[in-house]
Amino acid sequence: MQVYSAALVIPITGPSILGGSVAVKGSRILHVGERDWVLTTLAGTNFVELRTDGVLMPGLVNAHTHLQYTGMAELGQGQYHGFSDWAAAFNAIYDHTSHDWAKAAAAGANQCLRYGTTTVADVVTDAEAGSALGDIGLHGVTYWEVMDWSNSDWQDHGHDTVLAQLAKLPKTPGLGLSPHAPYSLETAPLLDVPDLARHRGMRLHIHLAESQLEAEWAAGRSGALADLWRSEVSSLHALRKFGVGHSATEFIDQLGVLGPDCHVAHGVYTTAQDRQLLRARGTTVALCPRSNQVIGLAAPPVAAYLQEG
The missing domain is CATH 2.30.40.10 (Urease, subunit C, domain 1)
Structure with a gap:
């Protein structure tokens, strides 16, 4: 003892x-x-x-991180003019620089322990980074990120591809699925990924309301959202193209993403109705104010989240 x-x-x-x-x-x-x-x-x-x-005291919890990007610290040292500007800078480094994702994720995991963080929700895009939590003995969940799937590609081979990718990842300390964001996936994968996770007892984690695209357009709230996505609307981008202003939070709720087994990252562009919906579904929010500031986004509505419970 x-x-x-x-x-x-x-x-x-x-x-x-x-x-x-x-x-x-x-x-x-x-x-x-x-x-x-x-x-x-x-x-x-x-x-x-x-x-x-x-x-x-108990170890700290980092409820949203990407440990494999530890070696891309230069990105976080910049200041950007909105989401598109930041995404261009991200892609330039991700696509045109050599990376050792396993080494970078291990370095990030070591930083967590050094500064008192013992539980981590780590979003993994490249499988080499998938063992970082378990290798060093951290608690938490490794979330395999599912992104950039169209409806047609998903229906052709998406389900089997994601299952094959999950099979390569360690189950310790925990394994979950992260449908990346409402703007990077069309409706078919957003419908199916939650089922894939829940049938296997896995948690879900999604980037939500981080970009201005995901905010509600008050002038465009016409028609029943449930009817829209079931018809010819294949994605959030298609909703916006048709002038439909319902928020991304409402959009993914219609697709069955939200629930007590899901937590979202960012939650910047949410209305009172969105936050009420998150509470009703038992979905929690991991705020990332420093990231939002670097990207050049609005500040998250911290006071509203606290006051509304």
């Missing part, structure tokens, strides 16, 4: 404890409290105590 004692213990779920201790047996936390109480409770048992003058 191990006892970890610190000048300050922050349990998160309760008040902070000056001169506190945490007793751990195997992978289970047995006691959290004042040091004198923990040691008295353990009297007569064998344990080893490690003491520090610092702070002891």
Whole structure:
């Protein structure tokens, strides 16, 4: 048994404890409290105590990252004028520079541990980066990213391709699916990917309301969205082409993406109705304000998320 004692213990779920201790047996936390109480409770048992003058608290959680892009830090050091400007800069580095995705992801995982992050939602685009969490012992989920599929290509070979890609990835610590974004997938993959995940007990993670394209166009809210996507509208881009202003949040909800087993990244361009929909579906949001600022997007509605619960 191990006892970890610190000048300050922050349990998160309760008040902070000056001169506190945490007793751990195997992978289970047995006691959290004042040091004198923990040691008295353990009297007569064998344990080893490690003491520090610092702070002891649960590891931090990074609910949205791409560890394989650790080596592309130069991208994050720029300042861009909106999503299209940033995407062009991203593609220039991704497509025209050599990368060792496994090495970059491992470096990112090491940075997580170094700075106290122990649980990570890591979105993986290149399979070489898929073992980074498990290799270093981090908790969390590796999300295989599904993107740039048209309806016709998906119906031809998308389902089998994604299953083959999943089979190459480690299951530890956890494996999920990330339908990239409403603007990068047409309706067929957005319908099918959630089913692929849920039938296998996997979680979902999607970029949502990050680009201006995904915001609601108030002037274009006409017609029933459910009827539109079931007819000739094959994608979010097609909705916009037809002048339909429903938000991307409403769009993917109609396709069955949202739910308590899904969390979204960014959530910048959401209305009160969008946020109400997320709450109703039990879908949580990972905000990324520094990324949004670098790209040149609006600030996420943090106060609204907090006030509305």
